[in-house]
Amino acid sequence: MATLDLNTLGEFGLIEAVRRRAGDPGRRWRRGIGDDAAVLRPVQGRDLVFTADALSEGVHFRWSTTDGRSLGRKTLAVNLSDVGAMGARPLGFLLCLGLPVDADSRRIDAFVTGLLDEAAEARCPLIGGDTVRADVWNLSVTAIGEVEAGGALRRDRARPGDRICVTGTLGGSALGLRLLEAGSLDSRAERRFAKLHQRPHPPYEVGPKLVRAGLAACAIDISDGLVRDLGHVLEQSGCGAELALERIPLLSGFRGECERAGCDPEEMALSGGEDFELLFTVAADAPDAERLTKRLGVRVSDIGVITRTGRLDFFRKDKRVSLANKGFEHFKPLGPRSDK
Ligand code: ADP
Ligand code: MG
16 A cells, blocks of 8 residues: 655545545545535434544654554544533544645555554444644544434533542553653563553544433543542532542552552542543442443443542541642632533
8 A cells, every 4th residue: 555645645535535544434524634624414203413523743742652553543533522521422623634734644554554454343443534734743633423312411410419439440541652762662461551542542433322321421531630630520410529549440560560660659649640431420320330241342440439529638547638739639619500
């Protein structure tokens, strides 16, 4: 397969090559790449969700800590994480590709390969976009998804008494980034954390499964760190929460690697970004974490409860602890919000 070289192919040649690789977007799309816009016929009884996320070279990624293929996967993954966090299944996505004049053709090729691999796995076709010159690599994806009408998982739907659940483990991506930046990838364990940062695997399926089972009304994907993202839920729901620190799920070997890298494991798990795991709340009498794990097909941990306090309180083995010195207790409850 020829590499994707913007200089020899030109903008239109590049788009044509991407179109051929992307293939047929499937029957839901009456028109895909090639017209002035893509055409989708909505289905009655379902709501559509739209989300955009951009990755800019030097701001969101550096070529010293990632590669084209990984970046292609991640560019789509971060968007599909948002679609899943709404409880929606992806329908398709648009790609705005901003490339410098001297962008390496093998890198463009690897990027498109990674992006379309992720798209194929998530069954989310590329249905259009734009291709432009830019000073640095600028990647922007707009993803579209659908969810049963009224079923979207919202940040303002947590209620006092709900249990707080998270999928997977936390802090691994932030540790991976530290290791990548330090150039410290000697052991298998270190490379595993680096991979978590370069190629996150958001649990796309979990949100839609929660909606279908009627298990949750509130969810957010953890992109900015547990405390910040939980903070968004608490602000919008007008609630507080209690978190049990010893229940925050960590990968085996995480504490040791953090200590070797000179960072605090607890801090990494609470505020390290880009885990792209799902946080959701369930009613007190919902199935326990073990049952949810079986039902959802991913590890689920119960890490705390929603309260009426308007504060975020931390506990370690049932003893209240203060993390104020780490700046973890400040968020402003706005009171219940309801726009619909
Ligand atoms: P227009 O001038 O109408 O914006 P373009 O020449 O930019 O048309 O795009 C032609 C077609 O190729 C459109 O269907 C557009 O959605 C698609 N397209 C352009 N760039 C990309 C891209 N990077 N990825 C996928 N589709 C693209
Ligand atoms: Mg255009």
